[in-house]
Amino acid sequence: MPLSLAEYADSLEQRNLIWPRVSAAVSVAANPSIRPIPGLRAVLWDVYGTLLRVTDGRYGIVPAEELRLQIALDKTIHEFNMWNHMYRKPGPPWQSxxxxxxxxxxxxxxxxSARGDITEVSVVEVWRQLIEKLFEKAYVIDEGLYGDVDEFAEKVAYFFHCCLQGLEAREGAVHVMTDLSGREIRQGCLSDGPEFGLVQLLRALSMQAVLxxxxxLFGSGVVLFSSQLGVRKPSQSLFQEAVSRLRTGGISAEETLYVSCRLMTDLVPARRLGMKTAxxxxxxSGLEFSREVLQNPETRPDRLLTSLTQVAALVQA
Known part of the structure; x- marks a missing residue:
């Protein structure tokens, strides 16, 4: 039986491979606002940049520094023995x-995409199409290990992204999520990210503490990553889908707190649909806001946090 994605991720961990690391945090001077918000029953988290510290501060598949892309491609080509099945050019493998x-x-x-939406490119679909080109030169997948071509593409994309962007759980993430879970606050994710975002999140959190x-942990019914729907924030349909899933679970947008380090693309559209925002x-790294939007009563967040653990103070017992 082929490995599941989680099992494949475990197998990589056992090999003690060298992955990119996230740079040390550069702090920002700010005064938190952590008065409790009455009536909260759910908390939705942005993942890449908020729950997880990540290279570049946000999820991405085309880094500004081309060297990082070259290295990630080169490692992926060698990991999955692609070199002899590529249309090769002079130079190193990544160049082809x-x-x-x-x-x-x-x-x-x-x-x-629909009006008001922004297309998100799935890194899994990118690799699915690249693998199809390898088949033109007799490339063979070990289906007993990796599964069919779709399962294989997901594992290749996972490996590639691990080589491209370093990530780690933000300090206090597991502590506050465990606290909220114990208080029966339903949690979920609403984030730009790949189809395998949940696997990356759980692995990073588990390295911090027991989950x-x-x-x-995720009782809201909302675990949404942009690649699953093919649109990224601030796309209206992404936020509307989150609200719809909350409603299915008996929770209104007004009873939900959305936490993110990005104001314009994340918190403003969430607020428009009735969510409370922090x-x-x-x-x-990852912080995105403008003073004008921050000070506008129609768009400013309900609360401002300097630590993830402060979310617990916003939720009344």
Missing amino acids: MIGIYRSTIERLQMRA PPLYE LLVSEK
């Missing part, structure tokens, strides 16, 4: 792949 990688992303970005059972201002 990088142009196709970029053009595939550009082509997928051209897919139409409650998954059904207790802006995390704990470090420069």
Whole structure:
């Protein structure tokens, strides 16, 4: 039987591979606002940049520094023995792949989305298409280990992204999530990220401390990553889907707190749909806001946090 994605991730961990590391945090001077918000029954988290510290401060598949992309592609090509099945050019292996990688992303970005939405490119779909090109030169998947082509593409994309962006759980993440779970506050995720975002999140959190059972940790019914729907924040349909799932679980938007380090793309659209909002201002990386939006009564967050653990103070017992 092929490995599940979680089992595959475990197998990588056992090999003690060297992954990129997140740079040390550069703090931001801010005064927290942590008065309790009455009536909260659920907390939704942004993941990449909020629950997780990540290289670049947010999820991405095309870094500004091309060297990082070169290294990630090179490691992926060697890990999955792709070199002999590529249309090769003179130079290192990544040089034969990088142009196709970029053009595939550009082509997928051209897919139409609904009005008010922004297309999200799935890194799994990118690798699915790159693998199809390898088949033209007799590439063979070990289906007993990796599964079919779709399962294989997900594992390749997972490995590639681990090589591309370092990540770690933010200080206090497991503590506050466990506290909220114990108080029967339903939690969930609403984040830009890949289809395997939950696997990355749980692995990073488990390295910080022991987690409650998954059904207790994410009881809101909302575990949404942008690649699953094909649109990224601030797309209206992404937030509307979150509100719909909350409603299915008997929770209104007004009973929900959304926590993120990004104001304009995350908290403002959440507020429009009725959610309460909290802006995390704990470090420069990932933090996105404008003074004008922050001071506008129509768009400013309900609370301002300097630590994840302060979320517990916003929820009344």
